[in-house]
Amino acid sequence: MSTITAPLATEEANGISAPPAHDMAAVMIGGVKIYGMGETEVRALDGVDAGFRQGHFTAIMGPSGSGKSTLLHAMAGLDTLDRGSVFIGDVELGTLNDRKLTTLRRDKLGFIFQAFNLVPTLSARENILLPLSIAGRRPEFDWFDHVVATVGLGDRLDHRPSELSGGQQQRVAAARALVSRPEIIFADEPSGNLDSTSGAELLDFMRRAVNEMGRTIVMVTHDPVAAGYADRVVFLADGVVVDELSDPTPDSVLDRMKVLGGPS
Amino acid sequence: MRAMVATALKGLRANSLRFALTAASVVLGVAFVAGSFVFTDTINARFETLFTDVYAGVDATVRPDGQGAGGPNGDSFDEAVLDEVLAVDGVEAAAGGVGGFAQLIAADGSPIGGQGPPTLGFSWTDEAGLNLLRIDGGNGRAPVAADEVAIDVATAESQDLGVGDTVTIQTVNGSGEYTIVGLAGFGTEDNLAGATLTAFELTEAQRVFDLEGRYTTIDVIAADGVSAEALVDGLSASLDGDAGGSLEVVTGEQQTQEELDDITTGLGFMTNALLAFAGIALFVGAFVIQNTFRITVAQRTRELALLRALGAGRGQVTGVVLLEALIIGVLASAVGVGAGIGLAEGVKAVMDAVGIGLPDGPLTIEPRTVVVAMAVGLVVTVFSALLPARRAALVAPIQAMGEPVARTTRRSLRTRTVVGFSLSGAGAAGLAAGLAASNGTTLLMVGIGAVGLFLGASTLAPLFAAPVARVLSVPLRGISGTLARENTIRQPRRTASTASALMIGVALVALVSIVASSIKASVTDTLEQDVAAELVLSTSASLEGVSPVAVDELRSIDELSAVSPILTGTATVAGEDVNVAGVDPATIAQVYNIDATIDLAAIGDGLVVAEGVAEARGWEVGDMVAVDYGPERVSTEVVGTYDGSVLGNYLISADTFTGRVGDGPISLTLARLADGVELEPGRAAAEQALAGFPNIDVETKSETVAAAQAEVDQLVALFSGLLGLALIIALLGIANTLALSIVERTREIGLLRAVGFSRRQIRSMIRLEAVMTAVFGAIMGVAIGTAIGFGVVSSLADQGLGSFGFPGTQLVVWVVAAAVAGVVAAIGPARKAARLNMLDAIAHS
C-alpha cells in the first residue's frame, strides 16, 4: 500500500493553488484557521498541507486542542478556512456558495460524528436513507441491503435512535455515511463513546468499507488501537502536521506518540 | 432562597426575547381591561361635571310620572300646570318646555346626523337659570319667531351652517323651513355627546312636536333659603291629583343623575366591547404563556434536576418557575396599564373623529383601575404558569445526568381523556343551558360554557395532534414533510396548546360567521316568503322610526292598497322582559303572511303568542297573563298563537301598543301596491307622498334584503377585525413555540445541514410545522365554532332565526388563512433555523 503524503504546491499556499493529483480524493493546501483576535487569538490550523488518497483509510491523531476537528470540519465543508484551500476531487470548496456546498456534502461526502449522529424523530432506516431522501434520489435496494447487512442492523431498522444502543446508533450513522456512495467519509472520534467490542465492530466495518467498497475514509481518533485499523496516521500538534506513519499498528502508533510527547 | 431567586432571574435573562413575546399577550389583555376602566371613568367624570354645571340652576323638575329622565317620546301634561307651580310657596321661577325628535335636513335632502347619537329638538327657555343651552356673544341670539331656530355649534361647524342660513327641519309633523338665528352650546360644550340639537321658540316647538298646549317638563328654581327637598315636597303636595295624578316632582340633582345615567349607559357599549376583548385576549394569552413556560421548563430540565440533586425541595423548584411568572406578570401588567391609558385616549379620539364628541378634560385614572388591571394580569400569568411549574417540580434529580425525556404514560393519557371529555361535556351542557334559559344569566352561562368547551377541547387536543398531522401531511412529498410531521407529533401537548390558542380565535370568528349567515338566510327567507308587501319603509335612525303622519300620507295615495305600520317596544310579560310588536289588525294580513290561529283583525286588546313560547310556558288560548307595559300592569288574554317570525314572540294591536307601551317607534312600515301598479311607479308615488319626510327610506323587498345583508356583513367584518387581535396573539404563540423548539433542536438541525439539508429545506420544514399547527388549530376552531353556532342558532329559532346558514366557503377561507398565517409566523423562526451554525450543532455534544 502506498503511503505518499502529498504536500503539493506548498509554496503557493496563499495563491491560486494547482489542482491536486488525480488519485487524491481530498487535499488541504496551506490551511490556516484562526479563532479569536489579539490576545485571545488561537491558530487552530497554522498552515496545514494534507492529502487523502482515494481508497485509503487515514487516521488523524494529536493532542487535545491540536486542531484535528478543525481540520476535519474544514475538509468536509462544514467550516471555512481563513487562508489556504481545500479540494474535494478537483473542486475547490472556497469557490462554492452555500447551496453548492450543501449539494456537494449531500452527494459526495459522508459523516460520522462522535455523538448525536441521528435525527431522533426518524427510524434507523429513515436515518440511513436521509441523504438520499434529501436529494430526492431513489435508494438502490441491493446496495442498501448490502450496507445494512454489513453493519448488521437488519432487525433494528424500524426502531428510533432512542431505542438503539450507542454502538447500534454509530453503526446506523456509518451505514448512512455509506449508502449514498459518497466519495469520502469523514469521521470524528466515531468510536469514542463506545465500549471496546462495539468500537471494534464499527472500526472493522469501516475497514471493510475501504477494502470491499473502495471508500475513502478520514478518521480523527485518540485511540492507538483505532488508528491501527488505518492505512496511515497523520499526527497534528499546535495546528501543524508534525509527523506521519504508514501501515500503523497500535504499538507503532503508541511508540510514535511517545516520541512526539504528551498524551493525546 | 436566594439561590432560587437567582435561578429565576437567570431563566428570565436566558430567554428574555421569548418572555417579551409572551408578555405581549398579557400586555394586550391588561391594556383592554385598564382601557375600558379609564374610558368609563373618564366618560362618567366628564359628563358629571358637564351636567352638574348645566343643571346647576335647576332645583326641581316636574315631569310625567314614571317617565324617568325625559326621553323625547315621553308623555306630556297640560301647560296650565305651570301656573299652579308658580303659585307654590318657595318657587322663585319656573319654565315649561317640550322636547322631541327634530331632524335637520341637508341641502341635498339627506338627513343630518342621527346615525347613532340622537337628533333632539327643544323649546328655547328664556329663564336664564333654567336654560340648558347657551349662546355666546357673536353666535347670534335666541329664536323668538316661529320660523327661527338655534342649532348646536358642533353640528353648525360640521355642516358648514351659520347664522342667517336657512335649513329644513323634519319632525313628526312633517318638514318646515327655518332660519338659523343662533348657534348654541350645551353648557361649556359645543354639543351633547354627538347629538344634534335644535331649539325652537316655545309655541313653534309645541306645534312641531304635536304638543299644542302641553309641556313635557317644568323646571323650577327655589326661592332663597328654600332647600331643593322642601321645594319638591311643596310642589308634590300641591300638584297631587293634577293631570290625573300622573305628575312627578324630582330634585334637580336626581334629574341630573338620571340624565347622566342615560348618557353613560348609552356609551357603555364601548366599555363592554373593550372588556369582552380583554377577556378573549387574556384567555388566548393564557395558552401562549402556559406553552412558553412549558417549553422553557423542558429546556431547563437538567438545571432544575441539578437543583433538586443539590437538595432543593419540590416546592422550591415550583417556586422558581412561579417567581419567573410573577416577575413577567408584574412587568407586563405595568406596561399593559400604560398601554390601556393610551388605548382609552385612542378610543376617545376615534369617538371624537366620528362625531360622538366627549367633553374635554383629562383622563380619569382611578387607583381601582391600576389595582384591578394589575391583579388581572398577574393572576392570568401566574395561573397559566401553574401547570408547567408543577411539572418542573416533578423533574427527578436523576435527570440532571441525561437528556430530557418526554414521557407520556398510558395512565396520564387516560386521565387526559377523562378530564377532557368531562370539561367538554360540562361546557356543552352549560352552553346548552345558557342558550335554553331566557333570563339575564344567559350570556354568562353561554360564556362559561364556551370557556369550558375550549378548555375541554384543548385538553383533548394532544390526542388528536398525531392523527391530524398524519392526515395533513399526506399531500406532502419529501423528507421536509416527513420531518415536519414527526416534529409536530413529537410533542403533542406542545403542538396542541399552541394550536388551541389559535382555535379560540378561529372558533369565535366561525361562530360570528355562522350566526351572521343564519341571520342573512332567515331575513331573506322571511322577506321573500312571509312578506307580501312590495315596499318596505324605514328610517336610518332606528331610534326615531317612521312618523305616524307619514303613514297617513301614504294611506292617502291610490297607488298603495295597504299600508301597515309595525311598532316595536318592550314589555314585561309574566315577569320576563320581552320584545313586543304592535301590528295594525286591519292591514297586517295583506302585507305579511302570519300563520296565526285567529284572524289578526280580531286581536282586540289581546295577545298573540308564538307557538313555541306558549308551549314552553304552558299557556292555552283563553289564559290570562300579566303584562307590564311601563307603569301599568294589565291582565291580558292570550287570544291566539302563531308560528313565530322576525316580528318576535308577542303580538298586540297597534292601538294597544300606543295606548299602553307609549309612542314606541314605528320601526317598519310595509306597503302593498294596488292592483295593476308597477313596482317603480309605485315606489315613486310613495316617495313623492313622503317628500316632507326625507329621513324615511323607501325600499323594494330585494333592496331591503340586500341592505340587511350588507349590514350583517359589516358587523361580521367589524367583529372579525377585533377578533383578529386574538388571532395575532395566537400567531405570536406559534412563532414563540417554534423559536423555542428550534433552540432545543440546534444539534439536530445542524446535523441535517451537515448531511446535506439545504437552508431552503430547513426553512420549508419549519414552515410546514407552523402550517400544520395552525391548520390543526383552525380545524378545531371551525369545528367548535360550528357546534356553538349551531346551538346559538337553534336556540334563537323562535326569535326569528329560522334558517341555519353554514358559510362553508368562508370557513374554508379561514382555514386557508390560518395556514398562510402559519407561514408568516414561521418566517422568523425559519430564518433563524436556517442560519444556525452547523458547527455549534456538531461540536457541542
Ligand SMILES: Nc1ncnc2c1ncn2[C@@H]1O[C@H](COP(=O)(O)OP(=O)(O)OP(=O)(O)O)[C@@H](O)[C@H]1O
Ligand atoms: N469555536 C471556537 N472558538 C474559539 N476557539 C476554538 C473554537 N473551536 C476550536 N477552538 C480552538 O481551536 C483549537 C483546536 O480545536 P479542535 O477542536 O480542532 O481541537 P481537537 O484537536 O479536535 O481537540 P480534541 O481532541 O479535544 O477534540 C483549540 O485550541 C480550541 O480551543
Ligand SMILES: [Mg+2]
Ligand atoms: Mg475534536
